[in-house]
Amino acid sequence: MSSERELFRTDDSLVQTETRDARMTGQGDRFNSKLREAFGSSPFILTKFDKFMNWVRGSSMFMLQFGIACCSIEMMHTYAVKHDLDRFHAGVPRASPRQADVMIVPGTIVSKFAPRMKRVYDQMPEPKFVVGMGSCTISGGPFQEGYNVVKGAEEVIPVDIHVPGCPPRPEALVYGVAKLQERIANGESSPVTVKPYELEQFGDLERDEIVDELASEIDEEDLVMRYNWADSP
Amino acid sequence: MSLQEESETPEIESGETELEALLDDLIVDRDDHMNAPAFVIRPDTVQETLGRLKEEAGYDHLSLVTAEEYPDRFESIYHLKKFDDPTDEVSIVVPTDSENPVSESAEPVFRTADWHEREAYDLVGIEYDDHPDLRRILLPETWQGHPMGLDYDQDRPQMVPLRENANPLQEDQRAESDSDTMFVNIGPHHPATHGVLHLETTLDGEQVVDVEPDIGYLHRNEEQMAQNGTYRHQIMPYPDRWDYISAGLLNEWAYARAAEDLADIEVPEYAQIIRTMGAELCRIAAHMLAVGTFALDIYGDFTAIFMYAIRDREEVQNILEDLTGQRLMFNYFRLGGVVWDLPEPREEFFESIREFVDGLPDRLEEYHDLITGNEILQMRTVGTGILPEEVAKNYGATGPVARGSGIDYDIRRDDPYGYYDELDWEVPVEDGCDNFSRLLVRLREVEESAKIIEQCVDLLEDWPEDERNIQANVPRTLRPEDDKEIYRTVEGAKGELGVYIRSDGTEKPGRFKIRSPCFSNLQTLPEMSNGEYIPDMIAALGSLDIVLGEVDR
Ligand code: SF4
Numbered sequence: 001m002s003s004e005r006e007l008f009r010t011d012d013s014l015v016q017t018e019t020r021d022a023r024m025t026g027q028g029d030r031f032n033s034k035l036r037e038a039f040g041s042s043p044f045i046l047t048k049f050d051k052f053m054n055w056v057r058g059s060s061m062f063m064l065q066f067g068i069a070c071c072s073i074e075m076m077h078t079y080a081v082k083h084d085l086d087r088f089h090a091g092v093p094r095a096s097p098r099q100a101d102v103m104i105v106p107g108t109i110v111s112k113f114a115p116r117m118k119r120v121y122d123q124m125p126e127p128k129f130v131v132g133m134g135s136c137t138i139s140g141g142p143f144q145e146g147y148n149v150v151k152g153a154e155e156v157i158p159v160d161i162h163v164p165g166c167p168p169r170p171e172a173l174v175y176g177v178a179k180l181q182e183r184i185a186n187g188e189s190s191p192v193t194v195k196p197y198e199l200e201q202f203g204d205l206e207r208d209e210i211v212d213e214l215a216s217e218i219d220e221e222d223l224v225m226r227y228n229w230a231d232s233p
Numbered sequence: 234m235s236l237q238e239e240s241e242t243p244e245i246e247s248g249e250t251e252l253e254a255l256l257d258d259l260i261v262d263r264d265d266h267m268n269a270p271a272f273v274i275r276p277d278t279v280q281e282t283l284g285r286l287k288e289e290a291g292y293d294h295l296s297l298v299t300a301e302e303y304p305d306r307f308e309s310i311y312h313l314k315k316f317d318d319p320t321d322e323v324s325i326v327v328p329t330d331s332e333n334p335v336s337e338s339a340e341p342v343f344r345t346a347d348w349h350e351r352e353a354y355d356l357v358g359i360e361y362d363d364h365p366d367l368r369r370i371l372l373p374e375t376w377q378g379h380p381m382g383l384d385y386d387q388d389r390p391q392m393v394p395l396r397e398n399a400n401p402l403q404e405d406q407r408a409e410s411d412s413d414t415m416f417v418n419i420g421p422h423h424p425a426t427h428g429v430l431h432l433e434t435t436l437d438g439e440q441v442v443d444v445e446p447d448i449g450y451l452h453r454n455e456e457q458m459a460q461n462g463t464y465r466h467q468i469m470p471y472p473d474r475w476d477y478i479s480a481g482l483l484n485e486w487a488y489a490r491a492a493e494d495l496a497d498i499e500v501p502e503y504a505q506i507i508r509t510m511g512a513e514l515c516r517i518a519a520h521m522l523a524v525g526t527f528a529l530d531i532y533g534d535f536t537a538i539f540m541y542a543i544r545d546r547e548e549v550q551n552i553l554e555d556l557t558g559q560r561l562m563f564n565y566f567r568l569g570g571v572v573w574d575l576p577e578p579r580e581e582f583f584e585s586i587r588e589f590v591d592g593l594p595d596r597l598e599e600y601h602d603l604i605t606g607n608e609i610l611q612m613r614t615v616g617t618g619i620l621p622e623e624v625a626k627n628y629g630a631t632g633p634v635a636r637g638s639g640i641d642y643d644i645r646r647d648d649p650y651g652y653y654d655e656l657d658w659e660v661p662v663e664d665g666c667d668n669f670s671r672l673l674v675r676l677r678e679v680e681e682s683a684k685i686i687e688q689c690v691d692l693l694e695d696w697p698e699d700e701r702n703i704q705a706n707v708p709r710t711l712r713p714e715d716d717k718e719i720y721r722t723v724e725g726a727k728g729e730l731g732v733y734i735r736s737d738g739t740e741k742p743g744r745f746k747i748r749s750p751c752f753s754n755l756q757t758l759p760e761m762s763n764g765e766y767i768p769d770m771i772a773a774l775g776s777l778d779i780v781l782g783e784v785d786r
Binding site: 067072073076095107116149166202218223225227228230 | 470
């Protein structure tokens, strides 16, 4: 009998929390935020539409779910528990490039993959931003001297933020993303320029030794990427 | 390790005469390797020789095919082993002349030779007669030259077309023949392919008629990088990047084992225990990610299991960071030992490991509750992606993939290195041959790894302070004798990870070849998924647990 009564007993002192207190009396700091203080009595702000859009863009970024190499493991950790990129308004990975605005390039880009990466980048809607993660996207990283590695993502697509490291720690990536948000909020983005390695129609290429050799294998209309390894940095 | 070798030597010798008798009419020369006797044969007798070795002498595991170019010839080396006893090895060396490098394919005898020979053709330029499909495998089809050949000019421009694969939108694939099949590209940018893998899939309705993995989107010329580095310091950072799912120390061990045996370096016992402990921590982290992404593949569970797996990985990574100084790319092993001792205060470090290991049974309980006990997952995985034992052997599958098919094969136990043979643990084997068995093997291996770690911690705690020798005295520059060849394997997270080194008398290897377990394992995908539904193919791919850094190297 007595134990049953104990089960249904409500004790106000246990349930009543500070928050609830504050809500009832309306005096807790939590509901008198700095923001409200800044606004004063009027809940309106005046700003330029552009500025507002930039702020919104930076504060709600849809990332492209894009894994290439070792750095993508650390990128996964950045998205997941503990580092939780979501806290910084940048944590919703999208599997389709058509729904994404930020592409984190996490890893080594090799000759076979660069045309694909360029295509994925082209498929993202404007405005779009790129974070290069790791030394590989800066210079080819540890594989820089190899025969098959593109010497940095910047050879193929424009990059807004470079995060150095091999691999960068998740904290570094978070910082890189935060920096990108800052840039976006300020309305900056890296200029879209012609890159050393572009997709071109095979028929448009200047004829030289290698073009002649491949003429039988590749169609005139096919898009190709031509690597001039000798001029690479 | 040297003790091990001494006891083995007589055994090999008695076997050798038998082998010589078996291959009497085929052998033209001997060219022994440090790990195995090696017989030189003519390029048109490859199938005959390997067939006899497989059928009559029981060498049923073609572990690796190494190809290299010498100034006067090309050479393919077939490294054979037995699944019953991986210490029983033999190498078959097939020289071909440099003008016309054609050699008979081993594919009819060992299915696994298919990809290995394609790689040899792609990178070195040896052609294989009788090969079903001799195309480039790692480099784009339009590549000019063979980059691991001697006269390759790295500065020459190359061209890669974008539309290299059939595009289902461009031309109606159905019109091609009268059948109802459709062609679909999966990847190379696709979440289910675990990286940059491209699957060329032919479908009949929802069923897979044929799937062909197209790899090479992460071919980072690891072998070239290793050949450009010096033995002592410059090679060790690269293995971390082969299988990059936190399996760094396991990979480093593959290189360390080969190079230490090559240069005859003895590793102090204390360092071996640290290595063993670190390697098993890596194995746990790697398997956790395999399990997490597998659940993600099966029923898109991004919120629970994947996050749990990452949480546990974070803990392992913290421990490894304390030990090695890095979260992912450890670069902790050195030839002859490890780079530094356990972190101070040691008690705290041991405490953190113990805490993790002690908590593991509860967590595994949780995983079993969420995953293996889950009806949906069972329906998706039990009885799908069947890989029969014989097929697995034929493809050279190793690691959890082989052990899920009832093959009791684990290098740690069968060809012991490090401190494994002193410790008490078991090799989990499941004979369901399906996706579920491979998952179970991984989860049970985590348990075994935890056991090993616990025993290592016990040993390390009681280790007398003045005997904490972390590195043998190794010369600053290593120059192994000219023309010594060695092939050594270790049990990586994904299976048998091996390194072949040929020394050329300098401080850099003459040829460095990596045997990647994922490369062989991935080859079994068509066997497992042809005739099944697409989602089962994705499940099969997830259960293989490939990592593209290792497949493509
Ligand atoms: S920067 Fe380092 S960790 Fe990142 S992809 Fe390149 S090699 Fe891997």
